[in-house]
Amino acid sequence: MAIPCAHFMASEKAVLENGILMGSPTSMASPVILSQDELKKIAAYKAVEYVESGMVIGLGTGSTAKHAVDRIGELLRQDLDTYPVVDLAIDGADEVDPFLNLVKGRGGSLLREKMIESACKKFIVIVDESKMVKYLGGSGLAMPVEVIPFCWKFSAERLRKLFEYAGCVAKLRTFPENGEPFVTDNGNYIVDLYFKKDIGDLNAASDAILRLPGIVEHGMFLDMATTLIVAGELGVTIKNKQKN
């Protein structure tokens, strides 16, 4: 997706591509087109400015986090040291609500990412503006739940019933080419939940999901992100929150 952006000058875009972020947006600039991937890169490079020599960082998966990995690789080649203490995690997200709660796991790595990101002192989320939602589930896209393969149909039905009030549809994640189930890096399946309405109290929803036998983890990352970096057509927005 290409996003027309009247607020970056062509020369600023070139500077961005060299890893240095822009100054103030200018409304007098000649319009340039920033793709969704370029916005992801802007958010990722901004996050890497938080990395200091001596930190060990947790890095997530996905196309946004990949830009952070690439940038850190570049910096490492320029002599950034590392030490075995995890201070900072940087990762993308599928949805971000106004309170910095997230949906993650459309790439399928929710459990390991949640383990790392809950253990870090600081967790920076990097997204392009398409990921911002009024409430989790609000994009109409999947909210993933990792389930034990044994009796997965039973687990899927219990999940659907739990959120019947929100018009929930629960689908096993499969590969479109052969219909085989997607298997996570922990050997489990993913049941994707789709909602027609707001599910309401997220902590209550989280507790209810995790109480079901056969459920391993869900993709709601509640009260975990400490910094959100959003790259959009008007520039970069940074929001901070204390970690609980």
Ligand SMILES: O=C(CO)[C@H](O)[C@H](O)COP(=O)(O)O
């Ligand atoms: O949670 C994830 C993987 O499990 C990803 O961080 C999330 O899907 C965002 O991916 P992208 O940056 O490619 O849009």
